[in-house]
Amino acid sequence: MEKFTRLTASACPLDIANLNTDQLLPARFLKLPRAAGLGRALLRDLRFDAEGRERPDFPLNRPAWREARIIVGARNFGCGSSREAAVYALYDYGIRCVIAPSFGDIFAGNAAQNGLLTAVVADDAAAALTRRIDETPDAPVTVDLEQQTIECRGETLRFAIDPVRRARLLNGWDDVAITESYMREIAAFKTADRARRPWARPAESR
Amino acid sequence: MRMNAPATLFDKLWAAHEIARREDGEALLWVDRHYVHEGSFNAFGQLKARGAHVAEPGLTFGVADHYVPTRGSRRHIDNPDIARMVRTLEDNTAEHGIALFGLEDPRQGIVHVVGPEQGLTLPGLLVVCGDSHTSTHGALGAYAFGIGASEVAHVLMTQTLWQRKPKRMRITVDGTLAPGVAAKDIALATIARFSADGATGHAIEFAGSAIRALSMEGRLTLCNMSIEAGARSGMIPPDQTTLDYVKGRPFAPKGAAWDAALAAWSALATDAGAQFDREVALTAADIAPIVTWGTSPQDALPIDGSVPDPAREPDAARAKYLREALDYMGLMPGTRLTNIAIDRIFIGSCTNARIEDLRAAAAVLAGRVSKVPGLVSAGSSAVKRQAEQEGLDRIFRDAGLEWGESGCSMCVGINGDVVPPRERCASTTNRNFRGRQGPLARTHLMSPAMVAAAAVTGRLSDVRPLLAGRKA
Numbered sequence: 001m002e003k004f005t006r007l008t009a010s011a012c013p014l015d016i017a018n019l020n021t022d023q024l025l026p027a028r029f030l031k032l033p034r035a036a037g038l039g040r041a042l043l044r045d046l047r048f049d050a051e052g053r054e055r056p057d058f059p060l061n062r063p064a065w066r067e068a069r070i071i072v073g074a075r076n077f078g079c080g081s082s083r084e085a086a087v088y089a090l091y092d093y094g095i096r097c098v099i100a101p102s103f104g105d106i107f108a109g110n111a112a113q114n115g116l117l118t119a120v121v122a123d124d125a126a127a128a129l130t131r132r133i134d135e136t137p138d139a140p141v142t143v144d145l146e147q148q149t150i151e152c153r154g155e156t157l158r159f160a161i162d163p164v165r166r167a168r169l170l171n172g173w174d175d176v177a178i179t180e181s182y183m184r185e186i187a188a189f190k191t192a193d194r195a196r197r198p199w200a201r202p203a204e205s206r
Numbered sequence: 207m208r209m210n211a212p213a214t215l216f217d218k219l220w221a222a223h224e225i226a227r228r229e230d231g232e233a234l235l236w237v238d239r240h241y242v243h244e245g246s247f248n249a250f251g252q253l254k255a256r257g258a259h260v261a262e263p264g265l266t267f268g269v270a271d272h273y274v275p276t277r278g279s280r281r282h283i284d285n286p287d288i289a290r291m292v293r294t295l296e297d298n299t300a301e302h303g304i305a306l307f308g309l310e311d312p313r314q315g316i317v318h319v320v321g322p323e324q325g326l327t328l329p330g331l332l333v334v335c336g337d338s339h340t341s342t343h344g345a346l347g348a349y350a351f352g353i354g355a356s357e358v359a360h361v362l363m364t365q366t367l368w369q370r371k372p373k374r375m376r377i378t379v380d381g382t383l384a385p386g387v388a389a390k391d392i393a394l395a396t397i398a399r400f401s402a403d404g405a406t407g408h409a410i411e412f413a414g415s416a417i418r419a420l421s422m423e424g425r426l427t428l429c430n431m432s433i434e435a436g437a438r439s440g441m442i443p444p445d446q447t448t449l450d451y452v453k454g455r456p457f458a459p460k461g462a463a464w465d466a467a468l469a470a471w472s473a474l475a476t477d478a479g480a481q482f483d484r485e486v487a488l489t490a491a492d493i494a495p496i497v498t499w500g501t502s503p504q505d506a507l508p509i510d511g512s513v514p515d516p517a518r519e520p521d522a523a524r525a526k527y528l529r530e531a532l533d534y535m536g537l538m539p540g541t542r543l544t545n546i547a548i549d550r551i552f553i554g555s556c557t558n559a560r561i562e563d564l565r566a567a568a569a570v571l572a573g574r575v576s577k578v579p580g581l582v583s584a585g586s587s588a589v590k591r592q593a594e595q596e597g598l599d600r601i602f603r604d605a606g607l608e609w610g611e612s613g614c615s616m617c618v619g620i621n622g623d624v625v626p627p628r629e630r631c632a633s634t635t636n637r638n639f640r641g642r643q644g645p646l647a648r649t650h651l652m653s654p655a656m657v658a659a660a661a662v663t664g665r666l667s668d669v670r671p672l673l674a675g676r677k678a
Contacts, residue, residue, distance in 0.1 A: 179368070189236055
C-alpha cells in the first residue's frame with residue numbers, strides 16, 4: 001500500500017449528503033477486475049447521462065476539477081454497501097483524500113486499507129471549505145496527515161482521523177504482516193476457546 | 207473491563223473474541239463464521255497474490271447468491287459474465303477446501319437467510335461476511351458485521367480481524383405493534399428518526415417488549431437494516447424464541463454440545479445497570495405502516511403522509527436534498543403517498559424474503575389480482591420449497607406475479623433482474639438508493655404486506671383495510 005504523508009492538489013467539492021457506494025461505483029461494474037480500470041466507472045451515473053455523455057455541470061467534469069486528487073464531500077460519505085471496489089474506483093481515478101463531516105464505517109475502514117485518506121471535519125468547516133474552492137476552483141488544497149491539517153488559501157483547519165488508520169496510512173502498514181507476529185497468541189486462543197466453547201464449531205461434519 | 211462489572215450483551219460478545227489488544231486500542235478478534243459469495247473474488251485474488259492459504263476452511267462457507275439467475279436455467283447461465291462470476295466462486299471455494307452452497311445445492315439461497323437457516327449462525331458467535339447486511343445475523347445474539355475485501359482476505363488468511371471497539375447504543379421498543387405493522391416498519395421508523403448516519407460508529411442492541419415479541423424472522427429483518435442507520439452491527443439477546451429457532455438445525459450443536467451451548471447462551475444478556483453510550487426509546491403503538499419516498503432509507507414516512515415540499519423547508523441544504531430526491535423519484539412536492547402509482551413490485555432480498563414474509567404478502571394477495579407485474583424471489587431454496595408446500599406460490603402466481611428462484615435478485619440488480627429506467631417499484635428490499643434496482647429505477651421500500659397492498663391497488667396503499675376479515 002502506498003503511504004500518505006502530505007498532498008497538495010486540486011480539490012473537487014461533492015456536496016451530496018449520503019453519497020453511498022452504489023453511487024461511487026454502480027453495482028453493474030462490480031464484476032470487473034480492478035485491472036479493467038475501475039477509475040472510469042467512478043460515479044458513473046452522476047458523471048455521465050444515460051446515453052453516456054458527460055454531464056458538464058457535474059463538479060468532477062468541470063475543467064478546474066478534472067484532475068482533482070481531493071474530494072470535499074458531505075455527511076455520511078461512502079455509506080451503504082461494503083464494496084471495497086468503491087475505494088478502488090476513487091483511488092484509480094486519482095483521488096487520494098476525501099474530506100467530509102462523516103463517513104460510512106465500512107468505507108472508512110476499506111479506505112485505510114488502500115491508501116485513501118478519510119479526513120473528518122465539522123459540518124460548518126466542510127461547508128466553508130466547499131465555498132472557498134467554489135470561489136477559487138484553481139486554488140490548491142494541502143492535506144498534511146502528520147499535522148492533521150488542511151490548508152487552502154492561507155487558512156488552515158484541523159481534521160480528525162482514527163489514530164490507527166492514521167498510522168497505517170503514514171507507514172503503509174500491512175495488517176496481515178502485523179497479524180503474523182501474533183500467531184502464538186492466536187494459536188493459544190484457539191486451543192483455550194475450543195475447550196471453553198465446544199459448541200462454537202459447526203456441528204455437521206462434511 | 208472489571209470482573210463482575212455490569213456488562214452489555216455486546217461487551218460480553220466482544221470480550222469472548224478478543225485475542226489481543228494493542229496499546230493503540232485496536233483488538234485482534236477471533237472469527238467464528240465467515241461467509242463468502244461471488245463478490246468475494248477480489249479477496250481470493252489477494253490470497254493468490256500472496257500465495258497464502260485459508261487458515262480455517264471449516265469455519266468458512268460459500269453461498270452463491272449475488273449473481274445467480276432467478277429465472278430460466280440455472281444450470282446453463284446465458285450471460286457469460288454472470289456465469290463466470292458463479293464459476294469463479296466455485297473454483298475459489300474448491301481450491302481452498304471451503305464448503306459451497308452452490309446453484310445445484312438444495313441449501314442455496316441468500317447468505318443472510320442461509321446462515322441462520324442452516325444453524326451456522328448461532329448465539330454468541332462472531333460472524334463476518336463481505337456484505338454490509340451481515341448485521342442480519344445479530345438477530346440470534348451474535349456479533350455480526352460486514353467487511354471489505356481486504357478484511358475478507360485477512361480473515362481467510364488468519365481467521366482473525368483487527369477492530370476498534372464501537373460505541374454501544376440501545377434502542378428500546380416497548381409496547382405492542384398494531385395489526386399490519388411489521389419489523390420492517392420498526393426499522394424504517396428508527397432510521398427516519400435518527401437518519402442514515404444516526405448510529406454510525408455504534409453497535410446497536412435492540413431491546414424492549416416489542417422486540418421480544420418479534421419472531422426470529424422479524425428480528426432478522428430489524429437487525430438487517432441496522433446498517434441503513436449507519437451501524438455496522440445490530441443484535442438482540444437470545445431468548446426462548448432464539449433457542450426454538452436454532453434447535454435441530456443442520457449445523458447447530460447437538461447432544462452435550464447443545465447443553466453446553468444453552469448454559470453459555472443463558473449469560474448472553476445485558477446486565478442490569480450496564481452502561482450504553484447512547485440510549486433511545488420508541489413506542490411500538492406509535493409505529494404505523496411506513497414507506498420511503500426518496501433516495502435514502504431515512505426518507506421514510508407513515509403511509510398516511512405526503513411527500514415533503516422543499517419550498518416549505520427552511521434549511522437551504524435540506525431543501526436542496528429534498529429537491530434532488532424528488533426530481534430523481536419523479537414526484538411532485540406535497541403528493542399524498544397513497545396517490546403514487548407504481549409500475550411493478552418486488553418481494554425478495556435478505557431483508558424480507560423469509561417464510562413469514564411470504565406468508566404476510568400472501569395473506570393480502572390471496573384471491574386478489576396484482577394490478578402491476580412483479581417478481582417474488584424466496585430468500586432461500588429451502589424457503590421456496592416450504593412456500594410451495596404451503597401453497598403460497600399458487601397465490602402469487604394466481605395474482606399474476608412471477609415465482610422465481612432464490613438469490614439477491616432485484617435488490618441489487620446484478621443478476622439481470624432490474625427495474626427499467628424511471629419505473630417505480632414497491633419493494634421489500636433495504637436500499638432505495640439512486641440506480642440501486644437498475645439505472646434510473648425508482649424504489650419505494652416497505653414491508654411485504656405493504657408491497658402486496660401496493661400490488662393489489664396499483665399504488666402505494668395502507669395494508670390495514672385490505673386485511674379486514676383476513677388472518678394476517
